[in-house]
Amino acid sequence: MSRISLPEFTAILDRELPITRLLGIRTEAIEHGRGRLRMAFNPDLVRPGGTVAGPAMMALADVAMYAVVLSLLGPVELAVTTNLSINFLRKPAPGDVIAEAHALKGGRRLIVVEVELYSGTSDPDGERLLVAHTVGTYSAPPLPESAAVEKAIEAGSWDKVS
Amino acid sequence: MSRISLPEFTAILDRELPITRLLGIRTEAIEHGRGRLRMAFNPDLVRPGGTVAGPAMMALADVAMYAVVLSLLGPVELAVTTNLSINFLRKPAPGDVIAEAHALKGGRRLIVVEVELYSGTSDPDGERLLVAHTVGTYSAPPLPESAAVEKAIEAGSWDKVS
Amino acid sequence: MSRISLPEFTAILDRELPITRLLGIRTEAIEHGRGRLRMAFNPDLVRPGGTVAGPAMMALADVAMYAVVLSLLGPVELAVTTNLSINFLRKPAPGDVIAEAHALKGGRRLIVVEVELYSGTSDPDGERLLVAHTVGTYSAPPLPESAAVEKAIEAGSWDKVS
């Protein structure tokens, strides 16, 4: 079961990540290790050629990763992306873009997430079109207790602390 | 010498990439194979922890790559990112972010660009802080003539064309 | 249908990529846009902790990408990797490693391939364990005709050629 509900995650985005509002990113589903998000098309997101700009798609993928991470860890807002790699495969039609994300690895420290970005507009055969593919890693904040231990050790004062 | 001037590149961004205006991205310098861009801080770009959101930094890096690509190719707006990989290294202060980009490889078909993102705010020792590192590949549109050749060959009509 | 048969691909590896013999990489299946390869365990491939060394897994992934590329293009041996990104997810047991690869995008110029690496040893529940995940891009050599066109244009002699 997801450790965060859809309304809770949406509330975090609204409150803490205003760029999602700017880009029209909305979470559609969240479950343990999975999430689906949608970025509504708007003319501010186009790029030459009349297609959706790459930075908007990267933003959508990153937020989808964040949904998966919080579904595993709960509302630890300070989890951060450590890296992200994206391949652009096809030009999306100038329409909505949908992100389907799932965890490849869920760990206490590092979580690896795969995100597939689809064009919201089906192709002539009614099939969804994969437009970009992302893999990224999030790093969970250290638990307060182990962070204290690590600091004490680095400071050479572990013996005194324990 | 750059094949595009700073005003020409700025005009393309203004006209064709409205997301750059949304994010406050401004080009400061462009020369052959190099570019420097700045993203002005604004409260819409923050993320939990009071720092600059990852998607904003990725957008800045992508636009910096585009500057380098057009400095090499001239104003071929249809050059597209094929992939981008970013490592987030340190939390930027809530301030401007600066991108320094240069070509690792300039080719007729593929151009590989490295982008270093610095916090616009120096650290206590007056040193710039590297906050993220990106490498990406742009694909140049095929020359019209060779595209025609490729299409003819794929269609099996090369013999008739040539 | 694959544009290269399993024996043809195996023959290319044997003749042209001796590192595959060094590492014990064997192709098990190849079809249009897909391939499955296996790296036999041997003590030369271990790393500290008694597990399979990362470089051996990267090599397996790269060769699996090559299988997919030649399944699409036929035996154009000069197709080259332009980039590869790998995430290591879990330590494989000291045993065989299996690569399952498929094309995310097949194009005339760029082919993007996803490779999943599994431990050949099932876990206690009989499930396969995903140990690493790779996405990479291969660049097809330009068609001789369009390469000639590009060269002529670069040399400024297109008018004379055409």
Place this chain on the structure above:
Amino acid sequence: MSRISLPEFTAILDRELPITRLLGIRTEAIEHGRGRLRMAFNPDLVRPGGTVAGPAMMALADVAMYAVVLSLLGPVELAVTTNLSINFLRKPAPGDVIAEAHALKGGRRLIVVEVELYSGTSDPDGERLLVAHTVGTYSAPPLPESAAVEKAIEAGSWDKVS
């Protein structure tokens, strides 16, 4: 100052990473946050086109990252690559390949390293040729004490332990 000496690092490779011997990888210099390694050319490393095979270059880059990591952490052999991204830029001549690696970020948990691979053979102007570029992340093993804390917390027994 490096936390590991050149002979110490070489001894670890010899004892624990036999693939380095297989590929002819030798460490030339190691200092705090930096390393230089060389892979001697041998015919087993070629690929179609008579150049050095990609997997051999990836292996060299990965071992160079490991040198940088141990220069920062000391001989904690269990540090592992979590991801690696490589861009191949130019075909190396069939000769030695040299890796120059340095840390972009050195942390207690994650270390990010950039590696430049040069052809050991200069070009006609006597300049070194950059043939590939890599960025990767190593994860340091958790300190034994904080690992115990994390386990206890996960097991719900932290109160009893502390």
